[in-house]
Amino acid sequence: MRYWCLFVLAFLVGCQPLVETRNTxxxxxVGYASISEQPGKSIEEKRMRAMRASxxxxxRELTEQIYGIRITARAEMDDQQLNYETNDSSVDGSIRGAEVIRSYPIGDNYVTEMQLDLNRMERLKGSVEVYSVPQSQEVMF
Known part of the structure; x- marks a missing residue:
């Protein structure tokens, strides 16, 4: 009987995956926004703005993961010394079907966790019209 239990135990352990499987x-x-830095007359208004900004x-982070990020950089040197340096980044793309998993305050920040099923996004992409985003926009945060 003892050998039978050991055999069953070894069989069950052998059936377990060695690495955690993950849906790719x-x-x-995850998005973040400062509550106190938001414009607003009351803390409730600032919190709502921070929630939207996060x-x-x-x-933006989902868009970077899917479409990548465009980086523009410039450096100016004079006599082998760095005088002036600028970096600019932008991201452009359409996200459809993302879901908010959790949204909550932590200290002075608001945090939003999202997930996106790429198969769902692909299905939704063919069913709606995509409009381009205007070049000049004000950033909320």
Missing amino acids: DIITA KLDAY
Whole structure:
């Protein structure tokens, strides 16, 4: 009987995966925004603006993961010394079907966690019209 239990135990252990399996069709992103830095007359208004800004930040992170990020950099040297340096980044893309998993305050920050099923996004992409985003926009945060 003892050998039978050992055999069953060894068989069950052998059936377990050695590495954790992960669905690569789902990507996640986290967005952050400061509550006190938001414009507003009351703390409730600032908190609502921070909630919206953190959601937009999470969308931006999802867009970076899917479409990449465009980096423009410039450095100016004079006599082998760095005088002037600028870096600019932008991201452009359409995200459809993302879901907010959690949204909560931590200290003075608001955090939004999102996930996106890439298969769902692909299905939704063919069913709606995509409009281009205007070049000149004001950033909320």
